[in-house]
Amino acid sequence: MxxxxxxxxxxxxxxxxxxxxxxxxxxxxxxxxxxxxxxxxxxxxxxASQSELARAEIEVERLELARHPVAEERELAEVFEARGVDPATAAEVARQLSRDPAEALEVHSREELGVSPSDLPSxxxxxxxxxxxxxxxxxxxxxxxxxxxxxxxxxxxxxxxxxxxxxxxxxxxxxxxxxxxxxxxxxxxxxxxxxxxxxxxxxxxxxx
Known part of the structure; x- marks a missing residue:
């Protein structure tokens, strides 16, 4: 139009x-x-600017996961709790997801930043x-x-x-x-x- x-x-x-x-x-x-x-x-x-900004934020999240894994795991559990999951189940899901760094980054980026490292716009x-x-x-x-x-x-x-x-x-x-x-x-x-x-x-x- x-x-x-x-x-x-x-x-x-x-x-x-x-x-x-x-x-x-x-x-x-x-x-x-x-x-x-x-x-x-x-x-x-x-x-391109949006993608570069998203990549920069994802890289910050990657560093946080490497430097403070326990705190980041707890943060992810709190996200699930806020959605109605009971604390024990939320903690267990967060623990299992955090075992794989790539999966943990994917979930944290999607939940906290609203973007996916594997699905940025072209x-x-x-x-x-x-x-x-x-x-x-x-x-x-x-x-x-x-x-x-x-x-x-x-x-x-x-x-x-x-x-x-x-x-x-x-x-x-x-x-x-x-x-x-x-x-x-x-x-x-x-x-x-x-x-x-x-x-x-x-x-x-x-x-x-």
Whole structure:
């Protein structure tokens, strides 16, 4: 939806300035590339930073387990007790888990830090998925121009359909009706495109 809204708004603004079909197409393709690479880079940095922070916290936990095994075992038992396990059973479970350093680190990290050393997010996967999803959305309003179109209306129709369908799909994981989610996404996307079109028309009219 980010790619669809931002690139259609960009195309609408350029078209509003009475630009030629080639200029609108160039702007749409440039917006697709710039947005997709920007999203991928931002997502990579964000997820990589989160993973590096998690690894640093896990390493602190690893050192604590090596230096203070008894205290860490008791701490784990208290976690189980807080969840309703009786003290004797909690102590026994903690003792058995603490016999394996790798398993102990896994449990401590998951219970205390909310992360798993064996299941940290991949920056490359996050970047790739962001790149592809943005590019797919951004490509939709460009398609009519790639096929030789010279008017904004075909791009607007495809963008409107894409916005509605995307909003309707998102509503499947919420309590909203599919038509409400679709219309809401369509309304916000159309508003962004209309405002940008107006800015482009104003600048184009004044010859700036």
């Amino acid at each position: 980010d790619g669809l809204v931002s690139n259609f708004a960009l195309i609408a603004g350029i078209a509003g300035g009475q630009a030629s079909q080639k200029v609108v197409l160039l702007a749409g393709l440039a917006g697709l590339a710039a947005g997709a690479f920007s999203m991928a880079a931002g997502e990579y940095i964000s997820v 920056p490359l996967l996050a970047a790739g998925s962001s790149f592809l999803s943005f590019a797919i959305g951004a490509l939709l309003p460009v398609l009519p121009y790639l096929l030789g179109g010279t008017s904004l209306w075909p791009a607007a129709g495809i963008a409107a359909l894409g916005l509605f369908l995307a909003g309707a799909l998102v509503s499947r994981v919420t309590t909203r009706a599919w038509w409400y989610g679709g219309l809401r996404q369509l309304a916000f996307g159309a508003a962004a495109a209309a405002i940008t079109y107006g800015v482009g028309a104003l600048i184009g009219t004044n010859g700036l």
